[in-house]
Amino acid sequence: KAGLELRSMGGQRKSAPAIVVVTARDGYTAAFSVGELLMHRADPRVFLVAETAGGPLPENEGPVRMFVQGDRVRSPYGLKTLEVRYIAKNSSAEPKR
16 A cells, blocks of 8 residues: 555665654654565565454554564554655656657
C-alpha cells in the first residue's frame, strides 16, 4: 500500500534509500531502513500486532503495536502512523532513455 515495489531489482534499487518511520500516539518515533526490514524475509523479526492469544491488545497498547524481536527500544505500541520516506534518490534506478 505504501507504493514499494520490491519484486524486481529496479524496485529494490529504487527503495534502497527509503526508511519506514513509525510514530506512536504518544509521539514516540522509531525508524527502520527498508533494507533492514527486508533482510530477514524468510525469518521475519518485525511484526505488526493487533491481538494476542488472549484477545485484542489492551487499549493503552493498541489498536496496533510493532514488535521488533530483540529490539525492545524500537518496539512502539499504540501506533498512530507508519510512513515510507525517501532520504535520497538513486538515479541508477531510473530507466535509461
